[in-house]
Amino acid sequence: xxxxxxxxxxxxxxxxxxxxxxxxxxxxxxxxxxxxxxxxxxxxxxxxxxxxxxxxxxxxxxxxxxxxxxxxxxxxxxxxxxxxxxxxxxxxxxxxxxxxxxxxxxxxxxxxxxxxxxxxxxxxxxxxxxxxxxxxxxxxxxxxxxxxxxxxxxxxxxxxxxxxxxxxxxxxxxxxxxxxxxxxxxxxxxxxxxxxxxxxxxxxxxxxxxxxxxxxxxxxxxxxxxxxxxxxxxxxxxxxxxxxxxxxxxxxxxxxxxxxxxxxxxxxxxxxxxxxxxxxxxxxxxxxxxxxxxxxxxxxxxxxxxxxxxxxxxxxxxxxxxxxxxxxxxxxxxxxxxxxxxxxxxxxxxxxxxxxxxxxxxxxxxxxxxxxxxxxxxxxxxxxxxxxxxxxxxxxxxxxxxxxxxxxxxxxxxxxxxx
Numbered sequence: 001x002x003x004x005x006x007x008x009x010x011x012x013x014x015x016x017x018x019x020x021x022x023x024x025x026x027x028x029x030x031x032x033x034x035x036x037x038x039x040x041x042x043x044x045x046x047x048x049x050x051x052x053x054x055x056x057x058x059x060x061x062x063x064x065x066x067x068x069x070x071x072x073x074x075x076x077x078x079x080x081x082x083x084x085x086x087x088x089x090x091x092x093x094x095x096x097x098x099x100x101x102x103x104x105x106x107x108x109x110x111x112x113x114x115x116x117x118x119x120x121x122x123x124x125x126x127x128x129x130x131x132x133x134x135x136x137x138x139x140x141x142x143x144x145x146x147x148x149x150x151x152x153x154x155x156x157x158x159x160x161x162x163x164x165x166x167x168x169x170x171x172x173x174x175x176x177x178x179x180x181x182x183x184x185x186x187x188x189x190x191x192x193x194x195x196x197x198x199x200x201x202x203x204x205x206x207x208x209x210x211x212x213x214x215x216x217x218x219x220x221x222x223x224x225x226x227x228x229x230x231x232x233x234x235x236x237x238x239x240x241x242x243x244x245x246x247x248x249x250x251x252x253x254x255x256x257x258x259x260x261x262x263x264x265x266x267x268x269x270x271x272x273x274x275x276x277x278x279x280x281x282x283x284x285x286x287x288x289x290x291x292x293x294x295x296x297x298x299x300x301x302x303x304x305x306x307x308x309x310x311x312x313x314x315x316x317x318x319x320x321x322x323x324x325x326x327x328x329x330x331x332x333x334x335x336x337x338x339x340x341x342x343x344x345x346x347x348x349x350x351x352x353x354x355x356x357x358x359x360x361x362x363x364x365x366x367x368x369x370x371x372x373x374x375x376x377x378x379x380x381x382x383x384x385x386x387x388x389x390x391x392x393x394x395x396x397x398x399x400x401x402x403x404x405x406x407x408x409x410x411x412x413x414x415x416x417x418x419x
């Protein structure tokens with residue numbers, strides 16, 4: 001870990017050596033990775049990054065993983081696609097979609113797991129474990145199988161069938177916990193103290209969370225090394241939201257962006273699980289836990305670990321944290337599909353509906369250039385759309401088709417060609 005200095009407590013700022021540790025021994029605050037930014041600034045260049053692999057590892061200098069232990073199954077450098085039809089419908093001049101469904105297991109979680117398991121191997125772990133609402137379970141199982149590690153994932157017992165299937169297929173252990181994600185996460189926190197397992201979102205969390213920065217890195221690079229005016233991020237624990245901001249700040253700190261980032265960060269939560277949005281709206285500095293009751297299960301974390309840091313990010317970037325009514329989540333999914341041909345999971349529906357609200361109330365100006373994060377594909381959450389039915393049923397005849405479209409068939413008779 002060439003440019004990693006160690007770990008630091010986000011609360012009391014005490015320093016720690018590089019280790020599989022996630023909590024400060026003095027104040028119990030969370031630990032995060034620190035870097036030698038001066039050394040990075042003198043070593044890293046845009047040209048070097050652009051010549052790197054089309055994965056998160058093009059930013060290897062800014063990530064906490066040794067090259068010889070690296071886990072790389074192709075996560076990152078997903079498409080940043082312009083969305084002109086959606087932009088026109090909601091009243092924006094310029095809008096981009098960051099399509100993280102293009103990752104190996106079709107969500108942004110591949111980014112964090114690639115970094116987490118690279119660190120886990122460096123520390124000598126042979127078992128990769130996690131608590132998950134689905135996407136993380138998929139990513140941990142896939143990355144573990146690709147590296148010869150054993151995977152053990154803990155999921156809520158009512159998880160969507162598609163996400164369970166996309167985890168069990170890799171051959172690891174999948175343990176359904178009777179309760180919510182928060183119940184499964186508490187269990188993992190207890191197990192991390194007694195089992196020699198790398199829990200990606202517990203004992204190797206400082207390294208795991210750094211993978212989310214790469215979304216910020218990629219957005220800036222793909223826009224020609226500049227920042228957009230606004231980014232809309234779906235929120236569960238709040239970690240992704242804070243790390244996208246950190247990524248933009250780091251690019252400036254090491255000289256890859258000439259100006260400090262001006263991007264306004266907007267978080268989006270589902271109304272049925274919106275503890276961070278509620279705290280932001282009430283102008284509180286603490287986040288009260290809630291019991292999740294939302295169809296957006298990938299965002300159903302009632303006790304968000306990074307909630308207070310997300311509040312700080314929203315305020316320091318002049319941003320906001322918005323809750324989306326449950327009935328608007330599917331509307332957002334369908335709007336994105338209808339205008340841009342992109343089928344997103346429920347988290348993307350939350351982000352798109354939040355974007356609509358933000359533009360409608362003027363928090364994002366019509367002249368702003370905005371990016372919305374689409375963190376996973378719709379095939380992961382098919383259940384929310386109900387039983388699929390075709391729009392019409394017919395007998396196989398032209399007359400039947402005419403009946404549907406109210407237009408007679410026009411028969412084209414080819415011209416005779418003389419021999």
